[in-house]
Amino acid sequence: MQTAESLAAQLLSWYDRHARIMPWRVSPRDRAAGQRPDPYRVWLSEVMLQQTTVAAVTDYFHRFISRWPTVHDLAAAEDAQVMGEWAGLGYYARARNLLKCARAVVTSHGGRFPTSREGLLTLPGIGPYTASAIAAIAYDHPAAVVDGNVERVISRLYLVEKPLPAAKPKLTELAAGLTPASRPGDYAQAIMDLGATVCTPRAPACGICPWSHACEARAAGIQAALPRKAPKPDKPLRRGTLWLGHRDGAILIERRPDRGLLGGMAGFPGDGWDGQGGPAPADADWQDIGEVRHTFTHFHLILRVMTARIEGPPTRGELIPRHSFRPADLPTVMRKAWDLARALPDFP
Structure with missing residues (x-):
């Protein structure tokens, strides 16, 4: 296995060429030129993306930003209007917490999101994953961001066969060990892009993966079978x-x-x-x-x-x-x- 530093460097080089374009994202080229992500847009997109795809979220994001372009605007919005715009994204508790969080940022933090992961965790509706994502993407802190895409990539890279969700702590530990001190925000988005576009759930495109040479699951010929998941009970x-x-x-x-x-x-x-x-x-x-x-x-x-x-x-x-x-x-x-x-x- 290569060192974490060399793996991160290879992934970042791949990301510089293949980063997805998203309305809430600052491209690696613009970031290198000094443009910083808007923490409000990063937070809003991350909350929307929980349990939802980028394709499903994009139109919602545009509508939210059009109606409420700043956290101050969202904090002042009527609950029913926000809930109405959220309809179709599911998990309505996220929409309620969205309003609570926006109002907490305005009333307790002067309209500025905390810059540390620890500070972000004090806000309503922000859990460990979202706090890490905002800290890394918006503020370039070396926080390990682990969503479903990252779990899939890490389980294959390191041949973790323990089923999810029991494997989550191990996968988080391994992901943290790979997170670089340099460009952690770009790296967090790079590994999520890798999982979404190359290391996909079915038929992963190993031939174009920057980590294919180091992937233990590929070497064992079982990359498409990972991550393993415990069977879900039927919905009543x-x-x-x-x-x-x-x-x-x-x-x-x-x-x-x-x-x-x-x-x-x-x-x-x-x-x-x-x-x-x-x-x-x-x-x-x-x-x-x-x-x-x-x-x-x-x-x-x-x-x-x-x-x-x-x-x-x-x-x-x-x-x-x-x-x-x-x-x-x-x-x-x-x-x-x-x-x-x-x-x-x-x-x-």
């Missing part, structure tokens, strides 16, 4: 009901509790499939108009959608005038139910 199926009530154009909306699934978001009253809710929110002639399906991180969901004109006061939620109701602010599963109801000829 939940069923439930949503009630879409209306009166004179107004729509019945219920604000969800801050904690829990889809916490803090607007939605239609439900019957407890999510740990919230209860019986129908009003006495009415509820009509079954069909079902919507959605998959969350830990379960599949099928919801019956009921609609009715509400005559009396609802027991839950609030009737929102149609001109004040923004379907774009709904989480994806609620938007599916809205789209189903809107197809009806007599629905407002």
